Amino acid sequence: MPRCLNLTLAGAVACLIAGCATQSKPTVTTARRIPNVRTTAYTHREGGSGCANALGCRLSGQHVMSAASDWSHFPLGTRFRIADTKEEYVIDDYGSAMIGTDTIDLYKPSRLEMNRWGVRHVDIDILEWGSEEKSLKVLAPRCKHRCVRQMVAVLEKKKGKTVAQSSPNRPSL
Numbered sequence: 526m527p528r529c530l531n532l533t534l535a536g537a538v539a540c541l542i543a544g545c546a547t548q549s550k551p552t553v554t555t556a557r558r559i560p561n562v563r564t565t566a567y568t569h570r571e572g573g574s575g576c577a578n579a580l581g582c583r584l585s586g587q588h589v590m591s592a593a594s595d596w597s598h599f600p601l602g603t604r605f606r607i608a609d610t611k612e613e614y615v616i617d618d619y620g621s622a623m624i625g626t627d628t629i630d631l632y633k634p635s636r637l638e639m640n641r642w643g644v645r646h647v648d649i650d651i652l653e654w655g656s657e658e659k660s661l662k663v664l665a666p667r668c669k670h671r672c673v674r675q676m677v678a679v680l681e682k683k684k685g686k687t688v689a690q691s692s693p694n695r696p697s698l
Contacts, residue, residue: 556650557651559649559651561646562649563629564607564631564644564645564646565628565630565631565644566643567593568634568639590612590632591615592615592616592629593616593617593618594628594629595625595676597660597679599627599655600657600659600660600680601616601656604652606650607648608647609648613652614632616629619673624672624675624676629649657684664676
């Protein structure tokens with residue numbers, strides 16, 4: 526009998542530890558749905574993209590996959606789920622083709638998967654908005670590139686509006 530009690534206690538402790546160790550994910554009910562987002566796909570085998578994202582880390586094709594966007598539309602760190610497929614992505618890259626658009630480029634680990642995806646309009650659930658501040662911090666040293674300058678200009682304009690709106694000395698209209 527004591528051995529059975531020990532096994533039961535050990536099982537209960539293991540469940541408690543496992544329950545504490547897992548992070549709860551945002552549910553679709555707490556996410557913000559954005560309908561009809563244009564998505565394309567890219568792979569590290571395409572010319573110029575390489576295996577690293579804009580942060581210098583390896584592109585992820587695992588549980589939470591890499592995606593690229595115009596960071597002034599979807600900032601660095603934005604996590605989202607594609608409503609139909611339930612695939613989760615994080616914006617950790619950008620590309621010149623996305624500048625000035627609401628297109629999101631999804632990383633696919635193979636050319637076959639990239640071609641299968643093609644261009645699709647999908648509903649996405651934003652699980653967590655990224656940071657415009659972090660986006661600016663990463664982009665600022667790269668302003669020699671035209672596409673980066675465009676993103677920085679839009680982000681700084683947004684930042685200026687935010688500061689002006691929250692300024693206590695702002696004249697009322």
